[in-house]
Amino acid sequence: MVAEVGVSNTQVLNERSLQLLKTLVERYISDGQPVGSRALSKDSDLNLSPATIRNVMADLEDLGLVHSPHTSAGRVPTVSGYRLFVDTLLTVKPLESKDLTRLHQGLSVSEDNSDMIGVASRLLSELTQMAGVVTLPKRELVCLRHIEFLSLSHTRVLVIFVTNEQEVHNKIIHTSKVFSPAELQQAANYLNSIYSGRSLDAVRKAVLKELQDDQERMHQGMLDAVKMAQLAFDQDNKKDDYVLTGETNLMGFSELSDMERLKSLFEAFSQKQGVIHLLDQCMKADGVQIFIGEESGYRAFDHCSLVTSSYSVSDEVVGVLGVIGPTRMAYEKIIPFVDVTAKLLGAALNPKSTTPL
Amino acid sequence: MVAEVGVSNTQVLNERSLQLLKTLVERYISDGQPVGSRALSKDSDLNLSPATIRNVMADLEDLGLVHSPHTSAGRVPTVSGYRLFVDTLLTVKPLESKDLTRLHQGLSVSEDNSDMIGVASRLLSELTQMAGVVTLPKRELVCLRHIEFLSLSHTRVLVIFVTNEQEVHNKIIHTSKVFSPAELQQAANYLNSIYSGRSLDAVRKAVLKELQDDQERMHQGMLDAVKMAQLAFDQDNKKDDYVLTGETNLMGFSELSDMERLKSLFEAFSQKQGVIHLLDQCMKADGVQIFIGEESGYRAFDHCSLVTSSYSVSDEVVGVLGVIGPTRMAYEKIIPFVDVTAKLLGAALNPKSTTPL
DNA sequence: AATTAGCACTCCATTAGGACGAGTGCCAGC
DNA sequence: GCTGGCACTCGTCCTAATGGAGTGCTAATT
Numbered sequence: 158m159v160a161e162v163g164v165s166n167t168q169v170l171n172e173r174s175l176q177l178l179k180t181l182v183e184r185y186i187s188d189g190q191p192v193g194s195r196a197l198s199k200d201s202d203l204n205l206s207p208a209t210i211r212n213v214m215a216d217l218e219d220l221g222l223v224h225s226p227h228t229s230a231g232r233v234p235t236v237s238g239y240r241l242f243v244d245t246l247l248t249v250k251p252l253e254s255k256d257l258t259r260l261h262q263g264l265s266v267s268e269d270n271s272d273m274i275g276v277a278s279r280l281l282s283e284l285t286q287m288a289g290v291v292t293l294p295k296r297e298l299v300c301l302r303h304i305e306f307l308s309l310s311h312t313r314v315l316v317i318f319v320t321n322e323q324e325v326h327n328k329i330i331h332t333s334k335v336f337s338p339a340e341l342q343q344a345a346n347y348l349n350s351i352y353s354g355r356s357l358d359a360v361r362k363a364v365l366k367e368l369q370d371d372q373e374r375m376h377q378g379m380l381d382a383v384k385m386a387q388l389a390f391d392q393d394n395k396k397d398d399y400v401l402t403g404e405t406n407l408m409g410f411s412e413l414s415d416m417e418r419l420k421s422l423f424e425a426f427s428q429k430q431g432v433i434h435l436l437d438q439c440m441k442a443d444g445v446q447i448f449i450g451e452e453s454g455y456r457a458f459d460h461c462s463l464v465t466s467s468y469s470v471s472d473e474v475v476g477v478l479g480v481i482g483p484t485r486m487a488y489e490k491i492i493p494f495v496d497v498t499a500k501l502l503g504a505a506l507n508p509k510s511t512t513p514l
Numbered sequence: 515m516v517a518e519v520g521v522s523n524t525q526v527l528n529e530r531s532l533q534l535l536k537t538l539v540e541r542y543i544s545d546g547q548p549v550g551s552r553a554l555s556k557d558s559d560l561n562l563s564p565a566t567i568r569n570v571m572a573d574l575e576d577l578g579l580v581h582s583p584h585t586s587a588g589r590v591p592t593v594s595g596y597r598l599f600v601d602t603l604l605t606v607k608p609l610e611s612k613d614l615t616r617l618h619q620g621l622s623v624s625e626d627n628s629d630m631i632g633v634a635s636r637l638l639s640e641l642t643q644m645a646g647v648v649t650l651p652k653r654e655l656v657c658l659r660h661i662e663f664l665s666l667s668h669t670r671v672l673v674i675f676v677t678n679e680q681e682v683h684n685k686i687i688h689t690s691k692v693f694s695p696a697e698l699q700q701a702a703n704y705l706n707s708i709y710s711g712r713s714l715d716a717v718r719k720a721v722l723k724e725l726q727d728d729q730e731r732m733h734q735g736m737l738d739a740v741k742m743a744q745l746a747f748d749q750d751n752k753k754d755d756y757v758l759t760g761e762t763n764l765m766g767f768s769e770l771s772d773m774e775r776l777k778s779l780f781e782a783f784s785q786k787q788g789v790i791h792l793l794d795q796c797m798k799a800d801g802v803q804i805f806i807g808e809e810s811g812y813r814a815f816d817h818c819s820l821v822t823s824s825y826s827v828s829d830e831v832v833g834v835l836g837v838i839g840p841t842r843m844a845y846e847k848i849i850p851f852v853d854v855t856a857k858l859l860g861a862a863l864n865p866k867s868t869t870p871l
Numbered sequence: 872a873a874t875t876a877g878c879a880c881t882c883c884a885t886t887a888g889g890a891c892g893a894g895t896g897c898c899a900g901c
Numbered sequence: 902g903c904t905g906g907c908a909c910t911c912g913t914c915c916t917a918a919t920g921g922a923g924t925g926c927t928a929a930t931t
Contacts, residue, residue, distance in 0.1 A: 229921090231923065305664055309676065325674075327674070327684065404784070405784060427762060548894090564894090565906090585896095586895060587893080587894070872931100877926105879924105882923090884919100886918085887918080890916105894911090895909080899905095
C-alpha cells in the first residue's frame with residue numbers, strides 16, 4: 158500500500174505531505190476531533206498558511222489517506238492513513254519506567270506461574286486502559302513433561318498430563334477394554350520414558366506413525382499404551398482459548414458508544430472463535446503486528462485496532478498477546494507495551510528458569 | 515414491607531387497588547411506557563372511569579408503590595410496587611412446552627456431564643434472552659470420589675481429586691519432605707479408603723481433627739497422608755466461581771442503555787466477588803428468590819433484577835443459578851424457567867444416575 | 872511555480888419558539 | 902363514592918434562526 162502510493166505519485170507524497178499527515182494523525186489521536194487546516198498550520202513547525210495546508214489536504218484526500226466527515230469539518234485519518242502512519246511515520250516512545258517496573262514485577266520468573274497468562278492480560282489492560290488479550294500457549298507446541306492414567310470406572314480413564322509451563326491438563330477417554338491400575342501405571346511409565354520432553358504435536362505424530370507401522374513389533378502392553386496416548390492427544394483435543402480482560406475499558410470510548418457496535422464486539426468476544434482465528438494469523442508473524450479497523454476482516458472489529466505480538470518459549474512461538482482498543486489509540490505507546498510484555502511473558506514461562514521435573 | 519402497608523391502611527389497599535396495581539405492572543412490563551389512567555381503565559375489567567383510577571393511583575403513589583416520572587406522564591411501578599406484585603399478585607405461567615423440551619434435551623442425564631454448568635447457563639440466557647448465571651457446585655459440599663498424588667519435582671506434588679460431579683480438580687502443593695512415587699501411592703490408597711464418598715468439607719474437618727488428636731496412634735505413612743490431605747483441602751482452596759453467559763443480551767434493553775450504568779454492571783460481572791456474595795445469599799433460601807433493583811444492595815445492580823434458585827444434588831444445596839435482566843422483566847415467565855432449570859440441573863448432576871466409580 | 876489572502880459557501884450545532892398530545896389534579900355534580 | 906369537565910403541566914416534535922468552523926476557489930503576491 159505504501160509503496161504503491163509512493164510509486165503512483167512521488168510528487169504529491171513528498172516529505173512535507175508526510176510530515177503534515179503525521180501531525181494530523183497525532184493531533185487527531187490526542188484530541189479526537191477532526192483536524193482543520195488552521196490547527197495543522199499552528200501544530201506543524203512548517204510555517205505554512207492554512208491555505209497551503211488545505212491544498213495538501215485535498216491531495217491527501219485524493220489518495221484516500223484522510224477523509225472529511227462533512228464539508229465544513231476538518232480531516233480525519235482513514236484506515237490507509239493510519240496504516241501509512243504506523244508503518245513509516247510513527248516514532249515509538251520508550252516505555253515509561255514506572256510501567257516497565259510494573260511489568261517486571263508482575264511477570265517475574267517465579268515459582269508459581271500457573272496464572273501467568275491471566276496476569277499478563279491484566280497488566281496489558283490495566284496499563285493501557287484498553288482490553289488485553291493473551292492466548293493460552295498452543296498445546297501442540299509445548300513439551301510433554303509427564304503423563305499419568307487414572308481409572309475412573311470400567312472403561313473410563315482419566316488422563317493427566319503436565320506440560321512445560323507447569324500447566325496441568327486432564328481429559329477423560331473411553332478405552333476399548335478394561336485396564337487394571339497396574340496396567341495403566343505400566344502404560345504411563347512406557348509413554349513417559351519414550352515421549353517425555355517432546356512437544357505434544359510431535360508425540361501425536363509419532364503415535365500415529367507407530368499405529369500405522371508394524372504393530373507386530375510391539376507387545377500388547379506397549380500397544381495399549383500407544384492407543385491410549387492416541388485418544389488422549391486426539392486432534393480435536395486442542396481447544397484454543399484466550400484470556401481477555403478489561404473489556405469494560407472499551408465502553409468508555411466514544412467511537413464505541415454506539416450500542417449496536419458495542420454489542421456485536423462483545424458478542425464476538427464471547428463467541429471466541431472469530432477472535433481466535435484473528436489471533437492465530439498473528440502467530441505467523443514474529444514481531445509486533447497491527448490490524449487497523451476493517452483490516453481485520455471482522456465486522457465487529459471495524460472500529461477497533463488490534464496490536465499484537467507473538468510470544469515464545471525456548472525460541473518457539475507458542476502464543477499471541479495483544480491490546481484491543483479504538484482505531485484512535487496512542488500506537489507509539491501501545492506498541493512497546495505489547496512488545497515488552499510478550500518478551501517478559503515468554504521469559505517467565507521458560508522452563509529452563511523453573512525447577513526441572 | 516407488604517405487611518406494613520396492609521396494616522397501615524387496609525382501607526386504601528383493597529382488592530380493587532391491588533387489581534389495578536397488578537394491571538399496571540403487567541402493562542408496564544409489556545410496553546415499557548408509563549401507564550396512564552385511560553389505558554388502565556380500558557385494560558382492567560373493573561369498568562371504572564379514568565378519573566376514579568386517578569384517585570386510586572394517587573393513593574398508590576402515596577404508599578410508594580408507583581411513581582410518576584413527571585407531571586403529565588402515566589405511572590411506573592417502584593421497587594416496592596414490583597415487590598408487592600411478585601409476592602402476592604403474580605400469576606405464574608407454566609413453561610411453554612417447546613422451552614421445556616429444550617431444557618430437557620440440554621440437561622438430560624448423560625454420560626458426559628463435564629460442562630453441565632455451562633450448558634445450564636447457556637440455556638437460561640438463550641431461552642430468556644437475558645443473562646444466565648450458574649455457580650459452580652460448592653466444593654465443600656460435593657463428595658470426594660478419588661484422590662491421587664503425583665510427584666512433580668522434589669517437594670512439589672500434584673494433587674488430583676475427582677468429585678461427585680465427575681469434575682476433576684488439581685492443585686500443586688509443597689511438601690515438607692521428599693516422597694517416592696510408592697509412598698505417594700500408598701498415601702493416596704490410605705486416603706481413598708478412609709475418605710472416599712464423604713464431602714470435601716467433612717474430609718477437611720476430619721483431617722484437622724486427626725492432626726490435633728493423638729498423632730501417636732498413626733504410623734508415619736498415615737501421618738504423611740493426612741498432612742498432604744490437609745494441604746490439598748486447605749480452606750483458601752475454595753475459589754468460588756460462576757459461569758455467566760448472554761451478558762450481551764443486556765445491551766439491548768433501554769433501561770441499561772446508559773453507558774455509565776452498563777459499564778459498572780459489566781465491571782461487577784468481571785470482578786465477580788460482588789456477584790458471588792449476592793449469589794451466596796441465595797443459597798440459604800430454598801426455592802426461587804428474587805432481588806428487584808436496589809434490593810440487592812449493589813449499586814451496579816440498581817436497574818436490574820435477579821431471579822435465582824438454589825440447586826441441589828442428593829438433597830444437599832450445592833449451588834445457585836439464575837437470570838439477570840432489567841427490573842422490567844416478565845417475572846411470571848422467568849420464575850418457572852429458573853425453577854425448572856434448577857431442578858433439572860440438580861438431577862443431571864446427581865451421582866446416583868451416573869456410572870459409579 | 873509555489874504560496875498566500877480573501878471571499879463565498881456549506882454544513883453542523885445550538886437555541887428558541889410554537890403546536891400538539893398525553894396525562895394529571897381538582898372540583899362540582901350525580 | 903364515582904364520574905365528567907376543565908385548567909394546567911410537561912415532554913416531544915418540528916421549524917426557523919443564528920453563529921462558528923472549515924472548506925474550495927480565485928486572484929494576488931513572492
